[in-house]
Amino acid sequence: MAIFTADERECLRDELVAAAQSDPNLCGAAHTGSAAASRLDRWSDIDLAFCVKPKASHQQVVDEWTGRLYGCGAIAHVDVMRGSTLFRVFLLRNTLQVDLAFWSAQEFGAIGPNFRLIFTRDGMEPKPPGSAPQPSSAALIGMAWLYALHVRSSLARGRSLQAEYMLSGMRNHVFELACLRCGVTAPQGRGLDDLPASERETAAGCVPRSLESSELKRAFQNTTQMLVREIAHAGGELDGRLGGVLRELAE
Numbered sequence: 001m002a003i004f005t006a007d008e009r010e011c012l013r014d015e016l017v018a019a020a021q022s023d024p025n026l027c028g029a030a031h032t033g034s035a036a037a038s039r040l041d042r043w044s045d046i047d048l049a050f051c052v053k054p055k056a057s058h059q060q061v062v063d064e065w066t067g068r069l070y071g072c073g074a075i076a077h078v079d080v081m082r083g084s085t086l087f088r089v090f091l092l093r094n095t096l097q098v099d100l101a102f103w104s105a106q107e108f109g110a111i112g113p114n115f116r117l118i119f120t121r122d123g124m125e126p127k128p129p130g131s132a133p134q135p136s137s138a139a140l141i142g143m144a145w146l147y148a149l150h151v152r153s154s155l156a157r158g159r160s161l162q163a164e165y166m167l168s169g170m171r172n173h174v175f176e177l178a179c180l181r182c183g184v185t186a187p188q189g190r191g192l193d194d195l196p197a198s199e200r201e202t203a204a205g206c207v208p209r210s211l212e213s214s215e216l217k218r219a220f221q222n223t224t225q226m227l228v229r230e231i232a233h234a235g236g237e238l239d240g241r242l243g244g245v246l247r248e249l250a251e
Contacts, residue, residue, distance in 0.1 A: 004096040006042055012072060012096070013046050019068060020048070021119055025056035028108055028120040032101070036116040045097035049115070051108035051124060062086065062102055069098060083107070135176055135186055137234045144173040144227050145246060151220050152249055160211040167216065171206050171223050177230040178203065202226060224249065 013035070020029040033047030034040050052061050066077065066088065074090040081087070085107060090098040109115075109127030117126060147170035154163035176186045178199055184191025192203060206226060208219035228243045 002094050004092070004094040008094065009046060009096055016046065016048060017118060020050060025053050025061045027051050027053045027105060027122045027124040028126065029118040031116040031118060032114050033099070036114040045099065047099045049101040049103055049108070051103050051105055053122070054105050058102065062088065065100055134180065137177060137180055140173045140177050141231055141234065144170050145242060147173065148224060148246065148249055155213065155216060155220070160213065160216060163216050164208060164211060167208065167220055167223065174206070174223055174227045174230060175203055178226070181230065181233050
């Protein structure tokens with residue numbers, strides 16, 4: 001299987017930017033992701049944000065750009081919505097990922113540090129920079145203890161694969177809590193490797209080394225201990241109510 005090269009990626013990026021600049025239905029565009037933060041490496045993908053003109057057909061613009069990407073070698077795409085903004089994520093035959101975000105003129109602008117404007121026209125001004133939305137610690141805690149219940153029942157039933165699946169869900173939410181506390185990127189665990197060494201070591205102890213029951217239980221206990229610590233850090237009434245129950249749950 002052919003893997004994209006950095007030169008191929010940058011050549012396609014240049015083509016897409018040129019196409020955006022000549023698209024009469026766009027009034028702005030920006031680099032997002034690693035290109036906007038000057039952190040490109042061998043495995044970076046392409047992230048572009050497009051501002052659709054108020055009088056243009058949003059669906060027509062999306063359809064035209066979808067056709068363009070399939071003409072560039074896309075073999076599949078998936079849609080992700082963030083509020084009213086569509087992120088259409090393409091997979092190319094050479095395994096390059098291309099993310100195109102289609103913003104309305106009212107919403108177009110930076111929601112985090114990774115935003116570098118390419119152009120605007122027709123008097124369009126991007127919104128002032130805002131903060132990227134952070135996950136709610138209360139929601140993460142709630143999902144973590146919910147998964148924990150299913151880890152316990154799966155282990156009790158001898159269903160090791162299901163137990164690991166549930167443990168993964170629990171662990172991911174606990175890891176996001178740790179990222180929030182340490183001030184690194186929380187969504188999708190993107191900041192995990194930026195945690196202090198002691199935190200990374202604690203997180204590593206939550207990963208089972210096999211599907212043996214004893215190993216799953218060890219990882220479950222460590223993940224529960226980490227969750228209890230994060231609940232204590234979050235404070236509030238949940239600390240007193242949940243801590244003891246969760247410890248008993250993992251024993």
